[in-house]
Amino acid sequence: MATDASLRQGPDSTDLVLRAGPTGPVWNALTSAGPALFTPLALGVPTLIVAFWMALAGARASTVFVVVGVIAGLEYLIGWPILALSRARDILRVEFAPAGVPTSLRLVRAAGPDVWLPVNALREVRLTHKVVEPYQGDHKPAVSTLALELVLRDARERLALPFSGDPRRLADALKALLGPAGVVVVLRTERSTRDRPQPNSPWTSGGSASAGSGGG
Numbered sequence: 001m002a003t004d005a006s007l008r009q010g011p012d013s014t015d016l017v018l019r020a021g022p023t024g025p026v027w028n029a030l031t032s033a034g035p036a037l038f039t040p041l042a043l044g045v046p047t048l049i050v051a052f053w054m055a056l057a058g059a060r061a062s063t064v065f066v067v068v069g070v071i072a073g074l075e076y077l078i079g080w081p082i083l084a085l086s087r088a089r090d091i092l093r094v095e096f097a098p099a100g101v102p103t104s105l106r107l108v109r110a111a112g113p114d115v116w117l118p119v120n121a122l123r124e125v126r127l128t129h130k131v132v133e134p135y136q137g138d139h140k141p142a143v144s145t146l147a148l149e150l151v152l153r154d155a156r157e158r159l160a161l162p163f164s165g166d167p168r169r170l171a172d173a174l175k176a177l178l179g180p181a182g183v184v185v186v187l188r189t190e191r192s193t194r195d196r197p198q199p200n201s202p203w204t205s206g207g208s209a210s211a212g213s214g215g216g
Contacts, residue, residue, distance in 0.1 A: 004165040005146055007173045013097040014177055018148070018161060021110070023092055028110045032084040039079025040072040047071050091159060094150070101180055107150075107157065117152075124151040124184040125174055129167040130160075131189070135196045143194075 008015050021031065040047070047068055054064045088111035096102035096119065105122055107114045128147040134140055146163035149156060171187040178185060 004163055005148065005161055005170060006165065007170065007177065009099050012099060013095045014099045014102065015096070016094040016174070017092075018094070018159065019090065019092045021092060023108055023110060023112055025088070025111050028088055029080075029084045031110075032080060032087055036076055036080040036083050039083075040075045043075050047075070091157060096177060102177065103181075119178070119181045119183065121153045122150060122178070122181075122183050123153065124186065125149070125178065126151065127167060127171055127174075127185070127187045129163065129187065129189045131191045133191060133193050135193050138194060138196075140194070 005016065005018050008017055021027075050071065051064050051068050054067060055061075059067075088109065090110045091107050092110060093108045094105060095108060095113070096105050097116075102119050104116045105119050106116045126147075126149040128149075130145045130147060132143045134142060144163050145160050146167060147158070147160045149158045167187055167189070171185055174185045
């Protein structure tokens with residue numbers, strides 16, 4: 001479940017919350033069960049081809065239905081763990097401890113938390129607020145996303161989230177929290193205009209010609 005990125009202070013840590021939801025391998029597997037239902041739909045074409053050839057070969061309708069059901073079940077059973085594994089590395093929040101002046105941090109992923117690291121292992125936090133605005137006469141609202149990049153000592157973590165809050169307020173809060181540890185927080189804003197659909201064309205696109213402004 002998506003949520004606006006925000007800083008939340010608890011008794012033991014201050015958390016940069018990026019996505020809502022429980023953590024742990026069991027919860028990750030359970031929350032992947034529903035989306036995995038789309039796997040048989042995504043692989044529907046080869047399944048229908050099998051059913052078509054069976055029908056041409058003279059198989060009875062009941063046999064075709066059973067075989068299609070077995071194939072769809074196998075696709076689901078294969079897709080479920082694949083989806084769970086792909087989501088296991090998703091970052092839900094970043095914990096900074098202790099709450100006031102942090103000396104440690106850890107990434108909490110869908111499959112559970114990583115090990116604690118010294119806060120100076122985080123070199124930089126880059127926030128890119130991207131806004132796609134409607135063209136003149138477009139009735140669709142603007143779309144706002146926040147791209148977050150965590151520059152760690154030995155790795156980089158990137159993710160993009162829907163965002164409707166105040167990016168400057170979030171950046172200032174991160175600076176106040178992480179500035180004493182020497183962590184650089186950079187905010188950049190990119191604005192673009194949604195492409196106007198071409199007349200008599202079935203295709204529409206959400207691209208843009210962008211103009212950016214930055215701040216740190």
